[in-house]
Amino acid sequence: MLTYIGRRLVYSFIMLVLVSFVSFIIIELPPGDYLTQKLQELQARGDRSAEMRIEEYRARYGLDKPLMERYWIWISNFIKGDFGESFEYERPVAELLGQRLGMTVILALSTLLVTWVIAIPVGVYSATHQYSTGDQIITTLSFIGLGMPSFLLALLVLFFAVMVLDQDIGGLFSREFADAPWSWAKVWNLLKHLWIPTLIGAVTGTAGLVRIMRGNLLETLGQPFVEAARARGLKNRTVTWKHAVRVAINPLIVILGTEAFPSIIVGNTLMAVVLNLPTIGPLYINALVGQDMYMAGTILVFIVGMIMLGSLLADIALAALDPRIRLE
Amino acid sequence: MEPLVEVKNLNVEFDVRDGIVHAVDGVSFTVHRGRTLGVIGESGCGKSITAKTIMQMVPKPGEITSGEVLFHYRDKYDPEGDIEVINITNLDPDGRRIRKIRGGEIGMIFQEPMSSLTPVYTSGTLIGEALHLHRLVPKTVGEEMAQNIKEYRHVTDEEAREISIEMLRKVGIPKPEQRVDSYAHQLSGGQRQRVMIAIALSCRPAMLIADEPTTALDVSIEAQILDLMADLQETVDMAIMFITHDLGVIAEVADEIVVMYMGKQVETADATELYYNPLHPYTRALLKSIPQIGKRSTQRLASIKGMVPDPFNLPSGCVFHPRCPEYMPGKCDRIVPKWTEVEEGHYARCLLYEEV
Numbered sequence A: 001m002l003t004y005i006g007r008r009l010v011y012s013f014i015m016l017v018l019v020s021f022v023s024f025i026i027i028e029l030p031p032g033d034y035l036t037q038k039l040q041e042l043q044a045r046g047d048r049s050a051e052m053r054i055e056e057y058r059a060r061y062g063l064d065k066p067l068m069e070r071y072w073i074w075i076s077n078f079i080k081g082d083f084g085e086s087f088e089y090e091r092p093v094a095e096l097l098g099q100r101l102g103m104t105v106i107l108a109l110s111t112l113l114v115t116w117v118i119a120i121p122v123g124v125y126s127a128t129h130q131y132s133t134g135d136q137i138i139t140t141l142s143f144i145g146l147g148m149p150s151f152l153l154a155l156l157v158l159f160f161a162v163m164v165l166d167q168d169i170g171g172l173f174s175r176e177f178a179d180a181p182w183s184w185a186k187v188w189n190l191l192k193h194l195w196i197p198t199l200i201g202a203v204t205g206t207a208g209l210v211r212i213m214r215g216n217l218l219e220t221l222g223q224p225f226v227e228a229a230r231a232r233g234l235k236n237r238t239v240t241w242k243h244a245v246r247v248a249i250n251p252l253i254v255i256l257g258t259e260a261f262p263s264i265i266v267g268n269t270l271m272a273v274v275l276n277l278p279t280i281g282p283l284y285i286n287a288l289v290g291q292d293m294y295m296a297g298t299i300l301v302f303i304v305g306m307i308m309l310g311s312l313l314a315d316i317a318l319a320a321l322d323p324r325i326r327l328e
Numbered sequence B: 001m002e003p004l005v006e007v008k009n010l011n012v013e014f015d016v017r018d019g020i021v022h023a024v025d026g027v028s029f030t031v032h033r034g035r036t037l038g039v040i041g042e043s044g045c046g047k048s049i050t051a052k053t054i055m056q057m058v059p060k061p062g063e064i065t066s067g068e069v070l071f072h073y074r075d076k077y078d079p080e081g082d083i084e085v086i087n088i089t090n091l092d093p094d095g096r097r098i099r100k101i102r103g104g105e106i107g108m109i110f111q112e113p114m115s116s117l118t119p120v121y122t123s124g125t126l127i128g129e130a131l132h133l134h135r136l137v138p139k140t141v142g143e144e145m146a147q148n149i150k151e152y153r154h155v156t157d158e159e160a161r162e163i164s165i166e167m168l169r170k171v172g173i174p175k176p177e178q179r180v181d182s183y184a185h186q187l188s189g190g191q192r193q194r195v196m197i198a199i200a201l202s203c204r205p206a207m208l209i210a211d212e213p214t215t216a217l218d219v220s221i222e223a224q225i226l227d228l229m230a231d232l233q234e235t236v237d238m239a240i241m242f243i244t245h246d247l248g249v250i251a252e253v254a255d256e257i258v259v260m261y262m263g264k265q266v267e268t269a270d271a272t273e274l275y276y277n278p279l280h281p282y283t284r285a286l287l288k289s290i291p292q293i294g295k296r297s298t299q300r301l302a303s304i305k306g307m308v309p310d311p312f313n314l315p316s317g318c319v320f321h322p323r324c325p326e327y328m329p330g331k332c333d334r335i336v337p338k339w340t341e342v343e344e345g346h347y348a349r350c351l352l353y354e355e356v
């Protein structure tokens, strides 16, 4: 068991190094780096001193060094916790991410919580009442939810709030609280804003999870051990939850690990852009568009790291929950 | 002989997309206390559905359209008490009464031992689940175990574990102290069926329904399980309803046999009577298909000609007539045979024994 986890960690590390390298190259691939663009901009403005500033930048970020060397500098500092500097913000990536990490995690966890708390019981109801009116309503709604991109939903909600309620619902704080120190009032203000992106973000995940839970449970309910449990004199409710759901839910743990875990870092990026949320998602998109390499590379490495950590934790949890599975 | 379960003119229908299937079509029989009833028929003839009806567990979209299942209930913890006749078909399928009968009064073991145990629980947990529901032990006051105590309490976790180990030993599982903590995937098919038997018998039911308990097992394991059931029945006073598609299997164990074909009961008689004097051509054909020692091995086993008919397109008249070696044209394809007592206690549904 421990050797297994050790081995997985080693693989993950190798994987991370590879991913960081590949992502570094890919981000670098499109013609012109961040500074070339900036240079062109400055020249277009006819700024004479621009050339000198550019040279200064080049030296500072080691841009005239070959690719391999730059990668090496970045990755070796990375391990020490220095992720490099963002070109666009001209501040350390670690600092920029740190500012937004808290809110990102809070939003991701609240979305996850809402998703699972709603999806599991609804999926169970849907499966145990197959083809009933309730099941049909749930099925229809979940297909709509699956097909509805959350940024579109966010746009609709935003539009509705502004046009009908005359309220600005973007962001996670009201203006007066944005830079205020933490207080109960600020927490309350956060909660008042948080539920909107939480619910919007939970729609797609919930719809998908309901479908999966329903399918898994229907399959499990058809298994002979369910009938055998009923024949022992158990209540239907006990049979459903203690026997069928307990078995049907195991595969969902993999989903929790591989999908939900990375979402803690980037979450629902497009929705975050639309709703102007202070999370890491919008930062990531900006960095990719603007070829802000160190920023983009860092976030990418973290996403991949979370995926690998998530799947390792999922495997461990699965082994703990399902006696048929052994880690070797 | 005391009746325990009386099935009377039972009809179960499945309304599926292609039409209505009469899975059970007018079946009547009685299981007596401590005796064994064999139910036999080809695959799909309605044996399992009949058994599930007795448990009030007809799967969707099945429905009991008529008939009744009478259970003669006697509180096993109060042997002097009166017998109460309960019509199981009238009970709420998830109600308290039927849940007391399921597992507590009627135990059931299934066709698929490989997947009848919940994979995430140990055999001890599963037996314990049944024990906590149905098994009562006398209340003891201090040290003295009063003789005439009529007060009972539920078992504790430790007692449940002890009883589980004892049950596993009884059904012939080696090292029961260890096996009590085994999961299904750590047991062989035969052992899983033994665990199922242990669960079913742990609460001392008045009847055990064994639905093809050995169909999925090897022949040698099959023989072991059959021996085990015969042994257990001798030690506990329990009726068995033994379902099979193999007449050879119930030859020795059954006292009485019900033969089914396409949801219909075609013949019922004492086991010996049925073997030596089969009346229905279908029963005769089934008997001919049993391999017998002494017959020349060059002789091929007889098989029943033709195919099982389409349940949505049943033949007119007697449903067996297209396959029947004694088919009487003009009669069998026109007239539906009635349930007739041909000899005393020997019933058949065949026009050979009707004046028409």
Ligand SMILES: Nc1ncnc2c1ncn2[C@@H]1O[C@H](COP(=O)(O)OP(=O)(O)OP(=O)(O)O)[C@@H](O)[C@H]1O
Pocket (backbone or CB within 6 Å): B014, B016, B021, B023, B041, B042, B043, B044, B045, B046, B047, B048, B049, B050, B059, B060, B061, B062, B111, B212, B245, B311
């Ligand atoms: N869940 C169901 N939905 C629809 N029809 C069903 C269902 N279960 C059983 N039936 C119908 O009832 C008939 C009898 O089924 P049953 O399971 O009782 O057969 P059986 O005699 O136990 O056969 P086997 O030897 O294969 O176990 C089947 O032919 C089938 O058409």
Ligand SMILES: [Mg+2]
Pocket (backbone or CB within 6 Å): B047, B048, B049, B111, B211, B212
């Ligand atoms: Mg069956």
